[in-house]
Amino acid sequence: MILNTILEIEKKMEEEQINKLKEIIEAEEKNYDFSDLVFNYIDIEELKEIDVDDLKDYLEDLNQDKEITNTEVINYTNAIEYLSENDCSLNESFELARELGFTLDNIDSEILASLLKSENNREDYREFIGDVASQMEEKPILKREFLKNGDLI
Numbered sequence: 001m002i003l004n005t006i007l008e009i010e011k012k013m014e015e016e017q018i019n020k021l022k023e024i025i026e027a028e029e030k031n032y033d034f035s036d037l038v039f040n041y042i043d044i045e046e047l048k049e050i051d052v053d054d055l056k057d058y059l060e061d062l063n064q065d066k067e068i069t070n071t072e073v074i075n076y077t078n079a080i081e082y083l084s085e086n087d088c089s090l091n092e093s094f095e096l097a098r099e100l101g102f103t104l105d106n107i108d109s110e111i112l113a114s115l116l117k118s119e120n121n122r123e124d125y126r127e128f129i130g131d132v133a134s135q136m137e138e139k140p141i142l143k144r145e146f147l148k149n150g151d152l153i
Contacts, residue, residue, distance in 0.1 A: 013050060013052055013055075019048070020136070022042075024041075025132055025137045026039060030129050032121070032124045033071075033126075034121055035067075035068060036066075038062070038068055038128075041062055041068065056129050056133050060080050060129060068121075069121035070118045071114060071118050073114045073117055078113070078115075079112070079113035079114075082113040083109060083112060083116065086117075092116060093113070096112075
């Protein structure tokens with residue numbers, strides 16, 4: 001029973017793991033164009049309560065709550081430039097707009113570009129989460145080993 005309790009505590013993120021996670025996130029988020037820095041929204045106290053295995057879910061929930069990937073493209077010129085570089089046929093943008101209930105009466109290039117950029121950011125965010133999680137798994141923090149009698153090594 002005591003060994004199980006100790007093992008359960010060991011599964012939660014410790015300070016060293018949180019520091020490692022922060023380094024990984026700060027390095028990885030430079031490769032993406034999210035509306036804000038991911039680590040600005042992370043609650044260290046919440047991280048201390050989750051299992052490393054739950055990190056992906058935590059980061060996904062964080063985006064749902066804080067809308068890190070939602071981006072507003074402002075200015076007609078910026079919108080047209082983004083659309084021409086990322087969806088010159090406008091098929092994907094119009095499909096996203098239609099799914100969200102927009103019609104030709106209430107849509108413009110800024111809305112289309114914002115919808116597309118936000119969708120692209122969500123795809124990038126899923127990739128970002130995978131990159132962060134795989135790096136956490138690649139360089140695991142060594143957990144304390146237990147002797148058969150339950151003593152810590």
